[in-house]
Amino acid sequence: GAGVSQSPSNKVTEKGKDVELRCDPISGHTALYWYRQSLGQGLEFLIYFQGNSAPDKSGLPSDRFSAERTGGSVSTLTIQRTQQEDSAVYLCASSLVGQPQHFGDGTRLSIL
Amino acid sequence: QQQVKQSPQSLIVQKGGISIINCAYENTAFDYFPWYQQFPGKGPALLIAIRPDVSEKKEGRFTISFNKSAKQFSLHIMDSQPGDSATYFCAANKGAQKLVFGQGTRLTINP
Numbered sequence: 001g002a003g004v005s006q007s008p009s010n011k012v013t014e015k016g017k018d019v020e021l022r023c024d025p026i027s028g029h030t031a032l033y034w035y036r037q038s039l040g041q042g043l044e045f046l047i048y049f050q051g052n053s054a055p056d057k058s059g060l061p062s063d064r065f066s067a068e069r070t071g072g073s074v075s076t077l078t079i080q081r082t083q084q085e086d087s088a089v090y091l092c093a094s095s096l097v098g099q100p101q102h103f104g105d106g107t108r109l110s111i112l
Numbered sequence: 113q114q115q116v117k118q119s120p121q122s123l124i125v126q127k128g129g130i131s132i133i134n135c136a137y138e139n140t141a142f143d144y145f146p147w148y149q150q151f152p153g154k155g156p157a158l159l160i161a162i163r164p165d166v167s168e169k170k171e172g173r174f175t176i177s178f179n180k181s182a183k184q185f186s187l188h189i190m191d192s193q194p195g196d197s198a199t200y201f202c203a204a205n206k207g208a209q210k211l212v213f214g215q216g217t218r219l220t221i222n223p
Contacts, residue, residue: 004155031208043156043201045210059210091155097208100146103155 002026004104006092012110013082021077021107025094032075033101034067038088046090049075050097079109087111114139116204118214126222131189133217135202138183142204146211147176147187150199159200160187192221 005024013019025032034046045059049069060066064083069075079086089108093101117136125131137145144163148156162169162176162185169176175188189196202214 033210035211042215043203043211043213045212048210050208056210093155093211095208100158100161101211102158103148105153105155 004092004094004102006090006104006107008107009105010108010110012112014112015082015084017082018078018080019082019109021079021090021109023075023077023092023094023104025073025075025092026102029094029096029102030072031095031097031101032069033093033095034075034077035091035093035103036088037091037106041088043091046077082109082111084111114212116202116212116214118202118217120217121215122218122220124220124222125192127192127194129192129221131187131192131196131219131221133187133200133202133219134184135186135204135214136182136184137204137212139204139206139212140183141206142212143206145176145178145185145202145204147174148201148203148213150201150216156201189219192219194221194223197221 007022030051032049036044047067048056064080067077089106091106093103095101146161147159149159150156160171160174173190178185200217203211205211
């Protein structure tokens with residue numbers, strides 16, 4: 001498809017486990033963003049990748065969160081030792097530089 | 113400095129009426145102000161956006177009004193329809209930087 005693709009769409013895991021969330025951006029989009037959407041917190045920025053530049057990690061809530069972008073395309077967000085407060089919808093967006101951000105449908109993460 | 117404040121949190125409008133959602137920002141460096149529409153289980157979808165060099169932008173039934181001196185912008189939905197029932201987010205950023213979102217408005221259009 002032509003849009004941002006995220007997988008899995010839903011993930012249920014036990015507290016303390018590690019999870020990996022995947023984002024396939026729109027082809028040709030050099031900018032990629034991760035956001036988190038949780039009840040009462042709205043949409044929060046996590047991390048931003050632009051080309052080969054160092055990522056902007058200023059929104060990552062703790063060192064349990066990390067992300068990488070391989071080959072300037074696919075990105076993986078990893079959460080280690082998950083906690084219940086990590087339960088949220090994780091959204092990925094991509095764009096051409098300076099152009100509107102287009103979002104995927106997110107991964108709904110539930111920590112038991 | 114980075115906040116975008118959105119109101120109301122929820123809004124009920126009769127079919128055919130005008131829906132109005134307001135946002136205020138603090139950072140005068142922001143130069144792009146989009147509105148996103150989100151349906152349950154879906155990601156936010158760009159609805160309409162404005163830059164601060166214009167005071168109004170209209171696309172179909174959707175209009176953004178922008179007041180640079182007051183640091184406020186609003187979304188107007190004319191002739192509101194039941195299919196417009198969704199959550200709406202205003203946002204702001206500068207250049208290619210992260211979007212700063214408002215808290216969202218849950219809009220319900222009664223038939």
